[in-house]
Amino acid sequence: MTVNKNTPTKSEIDEFQHKLMEHFVGHAEYWTHCPLCKDRNPYEMEHPDFKMPEDINFPEGFEDYSWHNDEYPHWQFETDEMDVYHAGITILYPRYESENWESIQETGIYIFETTTAPGGFNESDGHDTSIIQTNDWNEIIKAFESWNKWYQLYKEYPSQINLKNSY
Numbered sequence: 001m002t003v004n005k006n007t008p009t010k011s012e013i014d015e016f017q018h019k020l021m022e023h024f025v026g027h028a029e030y031w032t033h034c035p036l037c038k039d040r041n042p043y044e045m046e047h048p049d050f051k052m053p054e055d056i057n058f059p060e061g062f063e064d065y066s067w068h069n070d071e072y073p074h075w076q077f078e079t080d081e082m083d084v085y086h087a088g089i090t091i092l093y094p095r096y097e098s099e100n101w102e103s104i105q106e107t108g109i110y111i112f113e114t115t116t117a118p119g120g121f122n123e124s125d126g127h128d129t130s131i132i133q134t135n136d137w138n139e140i141i142k143a144f145e146s147w148n149k150w151y152q153l154y155k156e157y158p159s160q161i162n163l164k165n166s167y
Helices: 010-024 027-033 042-046 101-107 137-156
Strands: 062-064 074-077 086-091 110-115 128-134
Touching: 086 137, 110 137, 128 137
Parallel strands: none
Antiparallel strands: 062 074, 074 086, 086 110, 110 128
16 A cells, blocks of 8 residues: 555644634534534634633633634623624733733723624624723623623513613
């Protein structure tokens, strides 16, 4: 049997599939089926320099939506994809040479944000709103709980609740 010197290795095939899938499937499918990603959190792959702060526990329903095109790791509360109301949490870290923990903590390392765009967050569409930016994780949780209270009412009474001006 002749072995072709150009035959790719298993790791080369996995890397190729990783790059290919990145362009042709949705976020959830990418992390579920990519052989390089399936055993890791998206933030670990997309932001390898990020270290999760201790004692951070996301409320039930949040999923890691970190992506290399985003500046920082991001978690999104799972709602119906075509729902117009979404909530997310971004965690900042010193990513650039010009940044350090002191400069980031001046404005807050945790951001709770909402959007009114079908399909979720997209910085360029003008629908995303930062609700609170703080160094206190408990304040982020309180903001989410307040938003989620209104979101649950909206799901129950969609024609009567306008979340844009309620929380």
